[in-house]
Amino acid sequence: MRASSLLAWRLQRWEIAAVAVAACGLTVVALMRAFQYDEIVARCRAAIEMVAPCGGLRDAGTIYDTQDQISAYLIRSLLAFLPFVAGVILGAPVLAREIEHRTAQLAWPLAGSRARWLAIRLVPTAIIGAILLVPPALAGEVLVRSQFPVISPGANFEGYAERGVLLVLRFELVLIAAVLVGGWLGRQLPAVLVAGLVAGGIGVAVTFVQPYWVEPVEGEVEVMRPIDTLGDKYVGVRYRVDGQWISDEEAY
Numbered sequence: 001m002r003a004s005s006l007l008a009w010r011l012q013r014w015e016i017a018a019v020a021v022a023a024c025g026l027t028v029v030a031l032m033r034a035f036q037y038d039e040i041v042a043r044c045r046a047a048i049e050m051v052a053p054c055g056g057l058r059d060a061g062t063i064y065d066t067q068d069q070i071s072a073y074l075i076r077s078l079l080a081f082l083p084f085v086a087g088v089i090l091g092a093p094v095l096a097r098e099i100e101h102r103t104a105q106l107a108w109p110l111a112g113s114r115a116r117w118l119a120i121r122l123v124p125t126a127i128i129g130a131i132l133l134v135p136p137a138l139a140g141e142v143l144v145r146s147q148f149p150v151i152s153p154g155a156n157f158e159g160y161a162e163r164g165v166l167l168v169l170r171f172e173l174v175l176i177a178a179v180l181v182g183g184w185l186g187r188q189l190p191a192v193l194v195a196g197l198v199a200g201g202i203g204v205a206v207t208f209v210q211p212y213w214v215e216p217v218e219g220e221v222e223v224m225r226p227i228d229t230l231g232d233k234y235v236g237v238r239y240r241v242d243g244q245w246i247s248d249e250e251a252y
Helices: 002-046 066-100 104-111 114-147 165-185 188-212
Strands: 239-241 244-246
Touching (some): 002 066, 066 114, 066 188, 114 165
16 A cells, blocks of 8 residues: 555645645635634623624524625535535546556556556545545634534534535545546546546536435424524425425425
């Protein structure tokens, strides 16, 4: 594994460095935004009266006004894009580079097993990429906790695609898809472009089917001081007719 990891670094050091810089940058920015939110929460809890920005969208579990939320949602959007971009950058060249440089024809016969040769190339890249995405995944958890201080991130789906283990899992999915595209096309630049389109399709698909794999459950209603004890609940509204889910437009 050590030799395979060194080989992966030598072959893809610039791609790995680019993903590392993006991951570190988003981690720092997300933690800074979370720290600023925590300062606002501390000031609001110390205040006698609930005034702006403490009188914001409290029913949704947050105390910030709309303007104060823009930067957080921008950061969360970048966190959601990160696993797709990282998967394409790291995955597309794995096979495409070998085929384009005509080293695959020599490497495959010497390896004895193409599956073993691919595993030596793919597994270290997958592990390195997953390690790089752990800091932004954790930073996303911290940001959501600070943005919604009265709702536990582990008890709701707020920002579910922008934090936690799902970021790493999406990276692995896109990485495998990009590797397959690179092996199919055999050229690096076309592989990156096509893999980018495939990654975009995967992103749209998982977003489109999201409402259909989560069953809403009605919780108890509690009337409390929102900033302190709103409760670990995430509330959403969906409509159905005769047991069939319908869109908001159809309901209206």
